Structures are given as structure tokens and as C-alpha cells.
Amino acid sequence: MHEMSLAHEVCRIAEAHLPPGPTRVLSLGVEVGDDVGIEVANFRFCLEALLSEPPFTGAALDLTIQPGTDLRLVYVEVDDGRPSH
Amino acid sequence: MGVRVIEVRERVMARNDELAAGVRARLDAAGVVALNLVSSPGSGKTLLLERTLEALGDELSIAVVTGDIQTQNDADRLARHTDRLVQAVVTGGACHLDASQIANALDAIDLERTRLLFIENVGNLVCPASWDLGEAAKVTVFSVTEGEDKPLKYPKTFRVSSQVVINKIDLLPHVDFDLELAKANAASINPALRFFTTSARTGEGLEGWLDFLRELVAASEVAA
Numbered sequence: 078m079h080e081m082s083l084a085h086e087v088c089r090i091a092e093a094h095l096p097p098g099p100t101r102v103l104s105l106g107v108e109v110g111d112d113v114g115i116e117v118a119n120f121r122f123c124l125e126a127l128l129s130e131p132p133f134t135g136a137a138l139d140l141t142i143q144p145g146t147d148l149r150l151v152y153v154e155v156d157d158g159r160p161s162h
Numbered sequence: 163m164g165v166r167v168i169e170v171r172e173r174v175m176a177r178n179d180e181l182a183a184g185v186r187a188r189l190d191a192a193g194v195v196a197l198n199l200v201s202s203p204g205s206g207k208t209l210l211l212e213r214t215l216e217a218l219g220d221e222l223s224i225a226v227v228t229g230d231i232q233t234q235n236d237a238d239r240l241a242r243h244t245d246r247l248v249q250a251v252v253t254g255g256a257c258h259l260d261a262s263q264i265a266n267a268l269d270a271i272d273l274e275r276t277r278l279l280f281i282e283n284v285g286n287l288v289c290p291a292s293w294d295l296g297e298a299a300k301v302t303v304f305s306v307t308e309g310e311d312k313p314l315k316y317p318k319t320f321r322v323s324s325q326v327v328i329n330k331i332d333l334l335p336h337v338d339f340d341l342e343l344a345k346a347n348a349a350s351i352n353p354a355l356r357f358f359t360t361s362a363r364t365g366e367g368l369e370g371w372l373d374f375l376r377e378l379v380a381a382s383e384v385a386a
Contacts, residue, residue, distance in 0.1 A: 079292070083174055086174045086177065095168075112318065114288060149170075150171075151169075153170060154165065155168060
């Protein structure tokens with residue numbers, strides 16, 4: 078039942094890691110432990126709803142399920158418009 | 163194109179856990195033992211707390227944080243037994259208390275005058291299990307009207323609890339509830355669980371629970 082608050086927290090952490098300046102978020106990698114105590118389909122629904130809004134608009138969700146009790150934001154893939162090395 | 167992958171690897175519960183660690187440190191510094199009462203709605207948590215406050219409210223300097231979602235009912239009932247009650251700020255849809263609410267509630271409690279703090283969580287056997295509130299232990303309350311398979315249906319709650327209070331035992335003659343099977347089911351999830359069987363309504367079995375609370379507070383004072 079707290080899937081939405083966890084989805085919000087994922088977005089808060091992701092936003093804190095975005096580089097300054099105009100940035101397009103391409104995808105978010107999230108790992109869900111199988112003993113986290115959430116409904117994964119519901120969590121995915123909440124997160125995808127939030128990813129339809131700025132600053133994430135259009136970002137894909139890469140959600141993997143792992144053994145364990147941790148829920149982690151693993152990575153944020155961005156396009157910041159600067160040339161890559 | 164400047165596509166890059168920013169490694170984060172941050173636990174989503176990290177902020178709650180940091181706040182919970184802060185709560186725990188404040189409680190430890192003040193010598194306060196905190197118990198987080200978790201149950202489904204209607205297990206008799208509030209009546210158990212009322213009886214506990216009647217018996218030990220002064221003796222153990224008990225304070226209470228309560229998290230009723232939609233009404234003042236629990237707070238009003240508890241307020242008859244104590245003036246040391248803080249209502250956590252809970253919005254209409256909340257399914258659990260989190261550590262930030264407890265951190266705020268502690269500001270309204272005279273911790274130096276408190277030895278035992280009860281946190282009455284939102285009635286729910288799923289979500290509260292995932293949130294550390296800085297408590298010394300979680301105590302699950304469940305009642306004989308709920309079925310002895312409750313521990314198997316909600317294993318996480320029983321796994322993270324240290325004690326289980328099986329309440330409403332005055333109703334045992336009227337319901338198909340196998341007390342020993344209920345305990346065995348809970349113990350299969352968490353062998354370290356300590357059990358109390360009570361009727362908060364009639365007072366049966368309450369002495370064991372009250373003695374446990376006395377011992378818990380005394381042990382924490384020896385440790386300090």
C-alpha cells in the first residue's frame with residue numbers, strides 16, 4: 078500500500094543525482110528485493126506514472142527483481158547534450 | 163548526444179533508516195525503551211494499551227505516540243489514561259508510520275520523564291513491517307478472531323517482531339482458533355518470538371505482559 082511513497086522516493090533520489098543544466102532522463106534502473114514487502118506490479122504502475130512527468134518525461138523503467146530485502150535505485154541514464162568521451 | 167549512466171545504488175529506505183537511527187540515538191541517550199505495536203485493525207491494540215497505561219502508566223513513566231488514520235478515536239480513548247500522549251501527523255491514506263513522524267513526535271515528549279514509549283502503529287500487517295521507527299522492538303498483536311494462519315499470511319511482520327501478543331483469549335470458546343497451532347505457525351517464521359496470551363477485555367494473561375514490560379525497562383536501565 079506504500080508503493081506510491083516508495084516510487085516518489087525513487088524519483089527524489091534520481092532527481093538529486095541529475096547533472097545540472099538541461100538533461101533528458103532516458104532510463105532508471107531499479108532493483109526490487111523479493112522480500113521488500115511490496116506489490117511489484119503496483120510499484121511499477123506508480124513509478125511509470127511518475128516517469129511520465131518532468132523531469133523524467135519519457136524515461137524507461139528497467140526494473141529487476143533480486144533476492145533480498147533491499148529496494149535500490151541502481152542507476153540513472155541521462156542525455157545531457159554534451160559530447161560523450 | 164551526451165548519454166551517460168550515473169551509478170546511484172542508493173537504498174530507497176536509506177532516508178527513513180537514517181531518521182530512525184537518529185530517533186534511536188535520542189531514545190538511547192534519554193534511557194527510553196520504545197516498542198512499536200503492529201497489528202491488523204481490530205486486534206485490540208488500543209484496549210491493550212489502555213490496560214497497560216492503567217497498570218503501569220505511572221510506574222514506568224509511559225508515553226504514547228498514536229497513528230490513527232481517520233479519526234481521533236484512539237487518541238481520545240488513550241487520553242483518558244495518560245496526559246503523555248502525542249498524535250502522529252498521519253494523512254488520510256497512510257498505511258504505516260515512518261521515522262520522520264516519530265522524530266517530530268519526540269519533540270513533543272519530555273523524554274527525560276519517560277522510561278517506556280509505545281508507538282501505536284497504523285492497523286495493518288503489511289506495511290509497518292518495512293519501516294524502522296527507531297524502536298527497540300516491534301510487538302505484533304493479533305487476536306483469536308483472526309485465524310491461526312495469520313503468521314503464514316503476513317510472514318514479514320512476524321519475522322521483524324520480537325514479541326507476539328495473542329489477544330482476545332476470552333473468545334477462545336466461541337471461535338475455531340487453535341492457539342498452539344497459531345504459536346507454531348509464528349515460531350516457524352521466527353523461532354525467537356516470545357509469546358503472550360491476553361484478554362485485554364477481562365484482564366486474563368495481562369500480568370505476564372506487564373511483568374515483561376517491567377523487566378524490559380529494568381534491563382535497559384541496568385545496561386545504561
